[in-house]
Amino acid sequence: MPPPAPPPQSFRQRLGALRNLPPFLKLVWETSPGIASAEIVLRLIRSLLPVAALYIAALIIDEVVRLTRIPSPGTTAIAWYHSGLLDRVILLLALEFALGIGSDLLGRVISLLDSLLGERLSTTTSVRLMEHAATLDLEDFEDSEFQDRLERARTQAAGRTGLMTQLFGQAQDLVTIASLVVGLAAYAPWLIALLAVALIPSFLGELYFNAQSYWLNYYRAPERRELDYVRQVAAGADTAKEVKIFGLHGFLIERYRELAVSFFRANRKIAVRRAAWGSVLTAISTVAYYFAYAYIVWRTLHGDFTIGNLTFLSGSFLRLRGLLEQFLSGFSTVAGQAMYLDDLFSFFEIKPEIVSPKKPRPFPNPIREGFTFEDVGFQYPGAERWAVRNLSFNLRAGEVLALVGENGAGKTTLVKLLARLYDPDEGRILLDGHDLKEYDLFELRRNIGVIFQDFVRFHLSAGDNIAVGLIEARKDQARIELAAERSLADEVIAKLPEHYEQLIGRRFKTGVDLSGGEWQKIAIARAYMRDAQVLILDEPTAALDARAEFEVFQRFKELSEGKTAVLISHRFSSVRMADRIVVLGDGKVEATGTHAELLAQGGRYAELFELQAAGYR
Numbered sequence: 364m365p366p367p368a369p370p371p372q373s374f375r376q377r378l379g380a381l382r383n384l385p386p387f388l389k390l391v392w393e394t395s396p397g398i399a400s401a402e403i404v405l406r407l408i409r410s411l412l413p414v415a416a417l418y419i420a421a422l423i424i425d426e427v428v429r430l431t432r433i434p435s436p437g438t439t440a441i442a443w444y445h446s447g448l449l450d451r452v453i454l455l456l457a458l459e460f461a462l463g464i465g466s467d468l469l470g471r472v473i474s475l476l477d478s479l480l481g482e483r484l485s486t487t488t489s490v491r492l493m494e495h496a497a498t499l500d501l502e503d504f505e506d507s508e509f510q511d512r513l514e515r516a517r518t519q520a521a522g523r524t525g526l527m528t529q530l531f532g533q534a535q536d537l538v539t540i541a542s543l544v545v546g547l548a549a550y551a552p553w554l555i556a557l558l559a560v561a562l563i564p565s566f567l568g569e570l571y572f573n574a575q576s577y578w579l580n581y582y583r584a585p586e587r588r589e590l591d592y593v594r595q596v597a598a599g600a601d602t603a604k605e606v607k608i609f610g611l612h613g614f615l616i617e618r619y620r621e622l623a624v625s626f627f628r629a630n631r632k633i634a635v636r637r638a639a640w641g642s643v644l645t646a647i648s649t650v651a652y653y654f655a656y657a658y659i660v661w662r663t664l665h666g667d668f669t670i671g672n673l674t675f676l677s678g679s680f681l682r683l684r685g686l687l688e689q690f691l692s693g694f695s696t697v698a699g700q701a702m703y704l705d706d707l708f709s710f711f712e713i714k715p716e717i718v719s720p721k722k723p724r725p726f727p728n729p730i731r732e733g734f735t736f737e738d739v740g741f742q743y744p745g746a747e748r749w750a751v752r753n754l755s756f757n758l759r760a761g762e763v764l765a766l767v768g769e770n771g772a773g774k775t776t777l778v779k780l781l782a783r784l785y786d787p788d789e790g791r792i793l794l795d796g797h798d799l800k801e802y803d804l805f806e807l808r809r810n811i812g813v814i815f816q817d818f819v820r821f822h823l824s825a826g827d828n829i830a831v832g833l834i835e836a837r838k839d840q841a842r843i844e845l846a847a848e849r850s851l852a853d854e855v856i857a858k859l860p861e862h863y864e865q866l867i868g869r870r871f872k873t874g875v876d877l878s879g880g881e882w883q884k885i886a887i888a889r890a891y892m893r894d895a896q897v898l899i900l901d902e903p904t905a906a907l908d909a910r911a912e913f914e915v916f917q918r919f920k921e922l923s924e925g926k927t928a929v930l931i932s933h934r935f936s937s938v939r940m941a942d943r944i945v946v947l948g949d950g951k952v953e954a955t956g957t958h959a960e961l962l963a964q965g966g967r968y969a970e971l972f973e974l975q976a977a978g979y980r
């Protein structure tokens with residue numbers, strides 16, 4: 364589908380993006396006040412060198428002209444030197460030389476500082492981006508519009524160092540321009556007006572095309588994400604197996620090509636128009652330059668200006684024109700880039716909704732009553748169906764509760780609500796009689812150890828893969844080993860060549876991959892790593908063989924002595940171990956009871972149990 368046409372943007376709106384510059388400069392400054400101030404001082408000095416050089420060049424010429432008009436002291440350079448007539452010229456030449464060398468040196472130092480500061484800026488911005496992303500809600504991450512925004516902000520974080528150099532350069536040029544204008548104004552003020560008239564059209568043209576490019580990128584962010592995604596799927600290690608089996612290469616490459624070609628076409632259209640208009644508008648300024656040049660020559664012939672003045676003025680004018688052109692096109696680049704900054708700063712403006720209260724209630728230790736779901740309803744953003752609704756039940760302190768239900772019944776959603784990854788849209792969840800929202804978010808999560816069905820396979824060492832359950836205890840080898848023992852991961856690790864140090868996953872060269880069930884044992888150890896009061900296993904055992912799952916759950920039950928535990932599984936052999944079972948159907952509690960009670964009731968539980976049991980007979 365073609366992207367919608369860019370909305371008409373007034374110049375004022377485009378220039379409005381410049382409001383992003385002060386916070387951007389603040390960011391640059393905070394990155395490194397030392398380098399930034401050195402840059403400012405050096406650039407200020409360098410900005411005044413061109414006018415000084417032009418002025419001295421003019422003095423040299425006038426001096427030479429003067430010397431050609433007096434009687435020659437001799438024919439050799441030595442005779443000239445000894446006459447003392449060359450003293451002034453020599454001094455001026457030496458000065459001009461020093462200015463030239465100085466300017467070159469300063470240029471080198473400045474670009475060195477630029478690159479140092481740029482790299483630091485890119486790191487600072489990326490770190491801030493990650494820090495901010497960490498505060499945001501899970502809901503945000505699941506929203507594709509948010510993903511687009513994050514993607515744009517991410518590219519901005521890496522790409523804005525050019526803008527910094529540009530801004531510093533602009534400021535430097537501005538000082539040079541001002542110094543040249545003062546010089547020029549002293550001789551021929553209206554030349555300056557002529558320059559302005561000549562340059563404004565090309566400036567406006569640049570501004571317009573920059574805005575076009577920005578909007579193109581803006582609207583294409585979803586497609587760019589798709590482009591990256593397709594590339595990843597086509598050439599990624601995780602997907603290679605299915606891509607090969609199903610022979611998806613052709614399909615993926617074709618999709619990539621289609622997207623890339625449509626990008627290319629849109630970009631080309633803007634580039635061609637920009638080039639065409641650019642050459643027309645630049646021609647106007649060239650005409651103005653020669654017009655001004657002719658005027659200065661004419662005034663010199665009339666005796667109003669000296670030859671030195673002529674060189675100074677034409678030199679200044681030429682330089683000024685170049686600088687102004689550079690400044691204005693730089694300015695429109697800056698205005699264009701400032702629009703991209705919108706993406707970065709607007710990302711920083713997203714505020715999380717799930718936060719801790721200002722004065723949190725102390726977290727109960729031990730939990731006395733447990734959790735109560737009161738008529739809880741929750742709808743995923745953008746979804747029409749309620750994932751859970753009118754959900755009421757108790758999770759009593761110290762019990763082992765199993766959650767059962769068909770796919771999509773709302774089991775995982777319930778767990779996410781319990782850990783406040785989402786807040787309910789209706790009803791409330793109480794912990795020991797108080798709303799979960801009254802407790803500190805961090806404390807709540809620290810007290811809950813959840814292992815999800817889709818736990819993350821970190822491409823880290825086996826030890827670290829367990830330690831992520833309580834990252835502060837990463838160095839506590841005894842704790843890691845105990846957790847591994849409890850989840851049966853110790854047997855898996857014993858077989859690895861480097862044991863706990865073994866890198867697992869196939870992303871890195873020395874990595875060893877594990878089977879699905881082996882990964883699960885490692886993941887379950889994370890729950891044991893933290894001494895949480897509530898332990899939740901949300902079906903991370905699906906890939907375990909029947910014996911392993913039985914053992915894992917048996918241990919889980921033993922080890923959750925004195926803790927509150929929730930287990931979700933589709934295997935009744937495990938479920939029946941729980942003290943109490945809650946049957947979910949369509950986001951509601953359908954029945955509760957022990958295994959025997961539920962079988963006796965003969966509802967959905969009995970039906971599902973019979974189905975599974977029949978399969979084994």
Ligand SMILES: Nc1ncnc2c1ncn2[C@@H]1O[C@H](COP(=O)(O)OP(=O)(O)OP(=O)(O)O)[C@@H](O)[C@H]1O
Binds near residue numbers: 749773
């Ligand atoms: N991130 C999400 N965005 C939108 N809808 C979702 C999301 N996650 C789950 N759902 C929907 O919410 C409902 C409940 O899903 P949930 O994952 O809680 O089910 P479940 O009982 O854990 O299922 P399973 O046994 O398959 O794991 C389903 O209809 C599902 O489609």
